[in-house]
Amino acid sequence: MSKKEAKDQIVSQTDLFAANLVEWPVKDDLASMEFPLFALSKNADITVREYVNPTSKKRVRVTPSVLGAATVFDKDLLLFVGSQLIEARKSGLPISKNIKIDTYKFLTGTCRETGGKAYENILDMLRRLKGTIIETNIVTGGVEQTRGFGWIDDYEITRTSKSGKGILEVSVTISEWLYNALLHYEVLTIDRKYFELSQSLERRLYELARKHAGAKALWKCDIEILRQKSGSVQDLRKFRAEVRAIIERDRLPEFRVALDTQSKPQRVVFYTKSNKELSDWLSKNDAFGWFEGLER
Known part of the structure; x- marks a missing residue:
């Protein structure tokens, strides 16, 4: 193992990472850029989808929950936390796959409206991200293994609005598969106008x-x-x-x-x-x- 490889494996860890950085270039993981892992429909998509790359033989199978598959708009939450994790690591800050999210910062950071039911809709987003099962042999972190996982392993609502319906703060645990890709910088910078x-x-x-x-x-x-x-x-x-x-x-x-x-x-x-x-x-x-x- 080279010195650089050894250094890359040393990651400063914390129990809970607060995604509250002000500046964070938007990073998108290479696997979900290349493969159709998210549904395009804004309505509940409960169709099981499979895709095989004819060249690399990499395959994906997406199995939705009863609420439908995670959508490209649900992916914004992963872009938000993933970008912050990468920026924090580059700055030498401790990171974790357990992440605390202020939903107002998430909404404004991804060019979303902050009125109406924006805070209430967060819960269904979390349910789809956790409930959608991705089964794939796509390599992350240099390791190829067939795994089935949800985009997030767990979520916990830690603060709500007075009505109890709006989610003001949430803690999520992202999947090991995605976290591994982020740790190895398997990402590309994308234009922030993507959110528009x-x-x-x-x-x-x-x-x-x-x-x-x-x-x-x-x-x-x-x-x-x-x-x-x-x-x-x-x-x-x-x-x-x-x-x-x-x-x-x-x-x-x-x-x-x-x-x-x-x-x-x-x-x-x-x-x-x-x-x-x-x-x-x-x-x-x-x-x-x-x-x-x-x-x-």
């Missing part, structure tokens, strides 16, 4: 583009493969129509989207919003003519 995306597929496509495009100017994906990777349960015709609507809205951070209808099968193209980087890539690849023919 109100459509679930927009969020999912941004994650995939951020994961695969990285620092590149452009990423192309066959539309049927993209449909599967996104976790969409729509047929291809409806999925293509929703992609076209996303193209028209043009709200994704960092990327724009286009359709290559001339290729067989058709491809979805994600390209940088930096005109210089895009122009340099198109020039290098002699692709200006191809780009002009995209449906944008």
Whole structure:
């Protein structure tokens, strides 16, 4: 074991980590960026879903609770605590998989409304995150093992509003699988504007583009493969129509989207919003003519 590897294994621990850092770049774990682990529907999705990556042979099976599977919007809680854990560790602060959350800080930190039933809805979010069972052989922390787990192991409501319905503070224990990924920095920084995306597929496509495009100017994906990777349960015709609507809205951070209808099968193209980087890539690849023919 190298000195760096030994150092990385030394983690300052505490019994309970308070997620109250003011500054925390948003970090997304690589596994849930790559694989469709969260439901796209805002309604209760009780369908058991399976996905196998044809290249890596990594597989996932998502089994919802009676309340439905954890959604891409429920994932905000994991992004909130995971980002804070990473930032705390980088700063040399003690961390733990047991985390105390001030729900007002969570709501404002993830660009959510703080009125109405926002505090009451937290409980159903916790129930879905705990009740959804993920079974996968995706590697985290350099270890491959087939495991079944919920996103959070436990939660405890520690402070409520006067009515008793609104959750003001909660303690959660995140899964060992996710905690292991965070400890090994298996994450990417994503744009905070991700939280402003109100459509679930927009969020999912941004994650995939951020994961695969990285620092590149452009990423192309066959539309049927993209449909599967996104976790969409729509047929291809409806999925293509929703992609076209996303193209028209043009709200994704960092990327724009286009359709290559001339290729067989058709491809979805994600390209940088930096005109210089895009122009340099198109020039290098002699692709200006191809780009002009995209449906944008």
